Amino acid sequence: xxxxxxxxxxxxxxIRAPDQPLLRVSGLTKRYGARIGCADVCFDLFPGEVxxxxxxxxxxxxxxxxxxxxxxxPDAGEVIFxxxxxxxxxxxxxxxxxxxxxRTDWAFVHQNPRDGLRMGVSAGGxxxxxxxxxxxxxxxxxxxxxxxxxxxVEIAADRIDDRPSAxxxxxxxxxQIARNLVTAPRLVFMDEPTGGLDVSVQARLLxxxxxxxxxxxxxxxxxxxxxxxxxxxxxxxxVMKGGRVVEQGLTDQVLDDPQHAYTQLLVSSVLQV
Amino acid sequence: xxxxxxxxxxxxxxxxxxxxxILKGVAVPGYQVPFAxxxxxxxxxxxxxxxxxxxxxxxxxxxxxxxxxxADDTTNAVSIRKFFQxxxxxxxxxxxxxxxxxxxxxxxxxxxxxxxxxxxxxxxxPEPLRFLEPRETETRKMHALEEYGLMHVKLYEDIARHxxxxxxxxxxxxxxxxxxxxxxxxxxxxxxxxxxxxALQLFGAGREQRIYALPPYTKVVSLDFEDHxxxxxxxxxxxxxxxxxxxxxxxxxxxxxGGRMFVCSDTDFCRCRxxxxxxxxxxxxx
Amino acid sequence: MIAIxxxxxxxxxxxxxxxxxxxxxxxxxxxxxxxxxALIGASGAGKSTLMRMVxxxxxxxxxxxxxxxxxxxTAAPREVLALRRATLGYVSQFLRVVPRVPTRDVVAEPLxxxxxxxxxxxxxxxxxLSRLNIPERLxxxxxxxxxxxxxxxxxxxxxFVHAYPAVLLDEPTASLDAGNREVVLxxxxxxxxxxxxxxxxxxxxxxxxxxxDRVVDVTGFTPGLAA
Numbered sequence: 123x124x125x126x127x128x129x130x131x132x133x134x135x136x137i138r139a140p141d142q143p144l145l146r147v148s149g150l151t152k153r154y155g156a157r158i159g160c161a162d163v164c165f166d167l168f169p170g171e172v173x174x175x176x177x178x179x180x181x182x183x184x185x186x187x188x189x190x191x192x193x194x195x196p197d198a199g200e201v202i203f204x205x206x207x208x209x210x211x212x213x214x215x216x217x218x219x220x221x222x223x224x225r226t227d228w229a230f231v232h233q234n235p236r237d238g239l240r241m242g243v244s245a246g247g248x249x250x251x252x253x254x255x256x257x258x259x260x261x262x263x264x265x266x267x268x269x270x271x272x273x274x275v276e277i278a279a280d281r282i283d284d285r286p287s288a289x290x291x292x293x294x295x296x297x298q299i300a301r302n303l304v305t306a307p308r309l310v311f312m313d314e315p316t317g318g319l320d321v322s323v324q325a326r327l328l329x330x331x332x333x334x335x336x337x338x339x340x341x342x343x344x345x346x347x348x349x350x351x352x353x354x355x356x357x358x359x360x361v362m363k364g365g366r367v368v369e370q371g372l373t374d375q376v377l378d379d380p381q382h383a384y385t386q387l388l389v390s391s392v393l394q395v
Numbered sequence: 396x397x398x399x400x401x402x403x404x405x406x407x408x409x410x411x412x413x414x415x416x417i418l419k420g421v422a423v424p425g426y427q428v429p430f431a432x433x434x435x436x437x438x439x440x441x442x443x444x445x446x447x448x449x450x451x452x453x454x455x456x457x458x459x460x461x462x463x464x465x466a467d468d469t470t471n472a473v474s475i476r477k478f479f480q481x482x483x484x485x486x487x488x489x490x491x492x493x494x495x496x497x498x499x500x501x502x503x504x505x506x507x508x509x510x511x512x513x514x515x516x517x518x519x520x521p522e523p524l525r526f527l528e529p530r531e532t533e534t535r536k537m538h539a540l541e542e543y544g545l546m547h548v549k550l551y552e553d554i555a556r557h558x559x560x561x562x563x564x565x566x567x568x569x570x571x572x573x574x575x576x577x578x579x580x581x582x583x584x585x586x587x588x589x590x591x592x593x594a595l596q597l598f599g600a601g602r603e604q605r606i607y608a609l610p611p612y613t614k615v616v617s618l619d620f621e622d623h624x625x626x627x628x629x630x631x632x633x634x635x636x637x638x639x640x641x642x643x644x645x646x647x648x649x650x651x652x653g654g655r656m657f658v659c660s661d662t663d664f665c666r667c668r669x670x671x672x673x674x675x676x677x678x679x680x681x
Numbered sequence: 682m683i684a685i686x687x688x689x690x691x692x693x694x695x696x697x698x699x700x701x702x703x704x705x706x707x708x709x710x711x712x713x714x715x716x717x718x719a720l721i722g723a724s725g726a727g728k729s730t731l732m733r734m735v736x737x738x739x740x741x742x743x744x745x746x747x748x749x750x751x752x753x754x755t756a757a758p759r760e761v762l763a764l765r766r767a768t769l770g771y772v773s774q775f776l777r778v779v780p781r782v783p784t785r786d787v788v789a790e791p792l793x794x795x796x797x798x799x800x801x802x803x804x805x806x807x808x809x810l811s812r813l814n815i816p817e818r819l820x821x822x823x824x825x826x827x828x829x830x831x832x833x834x835x836x837x838x839x840x841f842v843h844a845y846p847a848v849l850l851d852e853p854t855a856s857l858d859a860g861n862r863e864v865v866l867x868x869x870x871x872x873x874x875x876x877x878x879x880x881x882x883x884x885x886x887x888x889x890x891x892x893x894d895r896v897v898d899v900t901g902f903t904p905g906l907a908a
Contacts, residue, residue, distance in 0.1 A: 168759050218540045225544075240527065240548070244555055247548050254551065255544025261554055261620040283555050325780035332779060336794060354779050358758045372737055372758045379739040383695030390696070 142204060144169045144309060144341050145190075150199030152189050158365035159185035163199070165360065165370065169308070172335055172342040174356030174373060176349060176388070182365035183345045184313060190343060191230050191311045192220050203227070203309070225255050229302035233314035235294035238301070239286045245272060245297055246282040252305045271300040275330060292323035296330065303334065312344040316351055328354055349392050353377055361385045403450040403483040409433055413451035413606070417597060420608035425570030426538070427521050432604040442475060442500055443601030445517035449498045452513055452597070453479065458486045460494035465502040465643070465660035472500075489663050501564070503585040505642045505664040508594035510611055516579040518600035521607065523567045523577040543575050546618055554623055563628065568615045575618070576607065583617065584627045584643045590615035632657040637668035638675035682847050682878030683712040683735065688744035688754070688902075690730060704730055708744065708902035714846070717869065717879040719889050722899040728882045731899055732849050735880065736771050737761040748847055766794055770845035772853055776824060776832045784810065784827075785820040788838045795843065802842075809838040812864055830856050841868050848872060850881035854888045866892055 143166040152159035160182040167173055175183045188194035190201055192212060201212045205227065212220055224230070232238035239248055249268040250258070258264050269279050275296035277289075286294050295315065302310065315331070316324040332355060335342060346352060352359055352373055360370040361382065369382040380386045401407065409431075416430035435443040453459070459479055463471040467489040475498060476487050488494050491504045498515040508514060524534040527545045537543065546567050553561045566583035570576050578589055579598060589596065589609060596609040609615065619625035630644045635656040642664055644657040656677055659665035669678065688708035694700045705727050712718045720728040733739040734753070735746055741754035749768045751760055765771070770791075778787050785806050786793075792802035810820060813834040819827070824835045833856055840848065853869070854862045862885070869892045872879060883889040889896070 171759060171762075217536075221540060221542065243527070243548055244552060246555055247552050250551055251544055251548050253544075254547040255542065259547070259621050261551065262622050264551065265555075322781075329779045329782050353777070357762050371740070372761055374738050375740060378733070379692075381693070381740065386695050 143167060144204050146202040148200050150189055150196050152185055152196045160365045163367055167341055169341055170339045172356045174352035174359045175345045176352055177362035181362040183362050187311055187313055187345045225252055226305055227308045229307040229310045231298055231302055231312040231315050233317045235298045238298040241287050244283045244285055248301045249304050271304050275300040292319055295327060310340055310342045314346050400482045403453045405450045410451040413447055416606045420606050421610045424609055424613050425574030425576040427605040427607045429604055430606050432601045439602040442517035444599030445498050445515050448597050448599035449515045452496055453483050453485055457495045458488050458493055460488050460497045463500045466662045491663050501580050503581055503588045505661045508592060510593045512594040514594050514596045516598045518579045518598045521577055521600040521603050521605040523575055546575050560623055567618050571614050582643055584629045586617045587627055630657055633675060634659045635675045635677040637665045637673045639668055682714050683880055684747040685710050686745050689742045691742050703904040705902050706904045710897045712878040712880050714876045714878050715873050717873055717893045719881055719883050719893040719896045720899050721896050726903050727899045732851055736849055768846050770840050770848040772837055772840035772850050774851050776836045780825050781823050783821045784824045784835055787824055788842055791843045806842055809842055813838055814861055834861060837865055847878045852882055852884055854885045
């Protein structure tokens with residue numbers, strides 16, 4: 123049996139490495155007084171890539187993510203995003219522009235779903251909020267889209283009017299993902315998205331995320347301390363220690379042939395199952 | 396006028412401060428202007444915001460009308476009216492057409508207002524986004540950046556839960572296509588009267604220290620969905636006293652057997668109609 | 682298709698006093714389209730290390746590794762990723778998958794990643810699974826619960842589902858019974874016939890003799906052992 127070779131622009135785009143980065147970060151530095159939050163971080167992220175950032179608590183990975191996502195103002199550096207109008211430094215954007223970006227092209231998945239959901243609003247309202255924020259004013263259409271997205275994250279349609287407080291932790295996290303992806307963002311920031319979940323629930327979420335990344339062509343920056351999660355999810359890996367990037371490269375290469383002393387320690391410290 | 400109080404209770408500097416807030420509110424329709432709300436000789440919730448706005452607007456020649464839920468003779472209305480009779484010595488009236496300043500709680504008079512009138516609302520919670528976003532820093536930013544998606548989330552929740560927009564009072568509006576505003580807890584039946592009104596409309600929230608305004612003939616639109624348009628609603632009856640079919644009605648329980656009657660909530664409007672000879676279902680007996 | 686020149690590799694063990702262990706030097710070999718080359722040498726001579734460097738899994742210390750014109754030794758991560766997606770396949774001895782994903786999807790994934798329609802990709806995956814005698818009732822289950830031999834066959838199916846122009850095979854016939862071994866050898870022969878360049882490790886001497894055109898002894902690339 124032979125497989126018909128796929129054709130068309132979609133296919134050729136997938137076999138070729140994209141030329142233009144979606145995000146170009148250089149010299150990003152954040153200090154807390156004399157202490158370093160993160161220092162001189164540089165990297166490019168290309169469309170469809172998943173970048174993992176690992177490191178122990180206090181290594182600066184969360185500070186870095188907050189600076190990238192515009193939740194924290196860095197002291198120096200550039201975060202250049204390929205907007206529809208061309209590359210722009212998001213740190214130089216006006217606040218209205220940056221906030222518009224963060225509810226259209228960007229999304230942020232918090233570790234604790236309570237930080238990313240409105241707990242007093244139904245599941246449908248949570249998913250619909252971003253649509254309404256960009257001007258959707260047809261109740262029926264909003265509801266249809268919310269139902270579709272609940273299905274994609276494996277939440278039954280009859281739970282659409284339930285509040286997240288009635289959901290399990292895993293369901294809340296899936297709801298948060300649906301709420302973030304409904305406006306088809308191009309770049310998703312994730313802060314320990316599988317933290318605090320049971321191992322079996324984690325696996326389901328990882329599978330879901332992988333499928334969404336592949337099907338929607340999402341670019342993702344994911345911060346975690348779980349090396350198993352990045353091995354399954356991330357194409358590339360950045361290892362941080364003391365606010366600095368000590369090593370970066372292909373995920374499997376960094377994990378299987380770590381070069382830096384700290385990475386070697388990190389990898390060898392993982393319990394084998 | 397008793398000489399122990401300044402005219403209309405507040406000192407002149409305070410009134411100036413409030414007038415500056417009012418002018419700013421008029422200049423930016425629907426925007427909540429912070430002001431240094433004073434302690435008033437009445438509890439919060441009794442209309443301290445409205446009273447301060449009224450005090451700042453009054454001149455000795457004014458004729459004041461005060462209503463609470465449309466009625467001139469309820470406790471709140473009576474005490475505020477007495478307060479200004481005593482501290483400002485202004486004339487008072489119950490007739491909407493004769494008043495130059497009308498302070499109101501929860502209603503807009505049925506009779507159309509004129510350009511030489513001022514309508515002052517008492518506002519308990521001025522922030523329409525409060526119930527969905529409790530952080531004041533965040534709601535201010537949302538107003539500043541016109542991020543009003545959240546307002547529709549509230550209406551979405553209504554429809555999801557009740558099959559229709561069940562918000563029936565304090566129904567959010569958009570002013571001149573810019574600021575989303577809480578019109579105070581007036582019934583949504585009154586919302587259309589907010590728009591294109593000839594009178595100056597001022598809103599005072601004492602506890603929350605906010606003043607906002609709608610200058611005459613401002614365009615005010617009630618928020619809705621394309622497939623669930625805004626509808627002003629009222630009880631599906633005529634007034635049992637005056638027979639009016641187009642006024643907002645109060646339901647009154649009359650006995651323990653389930654007897655009830657519907658009467659105009661605007662007492663002055665009802666009285667005028669009855670004096671003009673209109674009679675409702677129970678108009679003879681009442 | 683695969684051209685390796687003067688490749689070297691050493692491990693630095695920072696947590697053991699910074700010991701530097703040179704494991705490879707001067708490795709040079711090439712594999713042409715339609716050719717199958719076997720790496721031989723004693724355990725620890727560096728066969729797997731070399732394979733892993735070709736795949737970009739281990740970092741080269743020096744030299745070059747050209748696969749379809751891309752120098753894996755110096756390429757940016759995204760270039761290696763693109764190469765792995767479309768050009769360079771790898772059948773390792775270990776199956777690493779997200780738990781709970783059905784076997785059918787695990788095998789089809791390389792095709793889905795290339796943008797093939799889902800139904801075509803699944804049909805191709807099912808065809809390979811049945812050729813490798815994985816019972817149909819297991820297709821909807823996750824391979825994490827399978828026996829070692831079953832996992833190995835799932836891994837092989839995944840490695841052959843897309844017609845990679847270059848393929849790396851790490852002991853593809855290990856722990857397989859005679860029937861399945863035959864299927865795998867046929868798959869390798871088919872791949873050669875369509876022009877794939879194959880580099881592999883075969884401890885199974887019969888298999889090596891049947892499918893491999895040449896052998897390269899990596900002992901010659903081992904520092905200290907090279908005589």
